[in-house]
Amino acid sequence: MFEKKPTTTEEQIALLKSRGLEISSDSEANHFLSHISYYRLGEYWHSMQFDKEKHIFKPNSKFEDVIALYCFDREIRLLIFDTIEKIEISLRTKLIYHLSHEFDPWWFQNFDLFTDSRALVKTLASIEEELSRSKDSVLNSHFKKHKDDTRFPPAWKTLEHTSFGSLSKLYGNLKHTVKSKDEIAKDYGAVNHTFLPSWLQSIAQIRNYCAHHARLWNRNLPGTVKLLSNPPHDWIKEVPKAHEFQKLYVHLCIMKYLLNIVAPGNHMTSKLNSLFDKYPNVDPNALGMRQSWQEEALWKNNLSA
Template identity: 30%
Template sequence: MVISDIGKAKSCLARIGYYRLSAYWFPFRKSQQVIDAATGLPATQVLDDFQDGTDFPTILGLYVFDKKLRMIVLDALERIEIALRTEIALLLGQHGAWAHRDPQVLHGNFARRNKKGATFTPHQEWLDRLDDKFRRSKEDFAKHFKARYSSSDPPIWIAVELLDFGALSHFYAGMTIADQDTIAARYGLSAGKAFEAWLRCLNDVRNICAHHSRLWNKPLVAQPRWPALGAIPDLDHLDGDIHGQTRLYAALAIMRCMLKVVNPSSSWGQRLVEHLDTMPANPILSLKSAGFPTNWRTEALWA
């Protein structure tokens, strides 16, 4: 790796850490094809040398680019999370103020069936975590409720304010199929199970951002279900594109689709595109590594 300013490189390594930065220079390492001794199949072996032209400023630029990207992504996820809280509260509230505590209005696998070897149902475990958050909460709304209604549990429209994205997506998966489908339909999906997969995907992305991990070209662990061709026209350009559907681009496209429902006037898509144009230029990596199709900027989704 070309390091023209040794002092700056040492300072960056001391501030950021060798292994955090190494995630950004990993794709720049040379590789060779070998035969795996265990399977007898071809495999790629990553070497310790870098490809020609690799320099430290490019690596640092990718790190800063990814840091700013995480901030933009968290902005979208915050809006989506708040909207989802409200949608769940309004829908469940039709079943009763404490519907989130009532096993009879939730999915049986969540509220009435124990996992093998478990003492409590998933619903009971979820409620325990919620109640603990409420007891420990220092938020004004929680303190007010505890002072005024000391013998009561908070109703659904208060309880949702205590849920982070993970707990929210977990609860969505525990709602009845009919209620899941009702919320999913708002985003153009006919099946709640597909929307559940979307939420799992976005929750993983949120966790990556919250823990300051590399985001931009990381494969999606929880991969979203892709709608049928024509169901959501803005996503049709990824139909059959397995690489695009399993990398960051898929999550960004889903966020953009959801924001068009939650906040149609949002400039988030434009801000994202403008930031992506600042990716450090280099001959080895491009946005294609993160699943971006060749002509993605011309798609109606980003207009």
């Protein structure tokens, strides 16, 4: 049976010191540990330990570097979240526009348009839950006005309150014969329906990490993405190897590729570069960043003419 008593912040500081972590100010460490849990910060000092079982730190490991890693991770999540917001709003708009015109405003609950009926049932259940939590006056007014209509509100009302995860699942589950699936992919420089679903799935997953304040620095990301061999817009010269898909860099590249289309003139490159300048102790390799990544056409330019 697992038995472990809780420790005070003073005991935590003493324990860290006994394991070799340099702490220059006990009061400062006490402040951080009283606002950021020992367990959460442990995700950042784990890489500083040479003996993972006994939790012994490498020489010159400093508590201030742990806090810097934590702050860097927080700020890169905010940058990514801001980027994903723009992509999410664009995807929502395109799904509503293209598919409502190709079919009707209730296309998203038309089982004939989707490959996996069971998956659609789950997605619709999530959408139902999302709508039930919403306090939006437009939705409330719709339900009051159309009590006898058992359908969801039309796409332009329903999907405005649908999560990125549900949107990406709706798109990925569409049959390949649906013309809008290819049209939306082309709008995003993804050529056809083959590639975009995995991009959206990756972004949805990373968005969840951001929304739940989970660590992105030095995290191995599950799953892979399908990459175009010859994208129509600026991309990176060397396509990452399969094992590199676990790192954040290739996923950042996909977001930047989409962002250059959704928001030309964006400042993602300069903001990301400023973060590395602000936190020089952060190893870019922990994110899978390539050397001179800023010089890649993808990161250097916004969108090819």
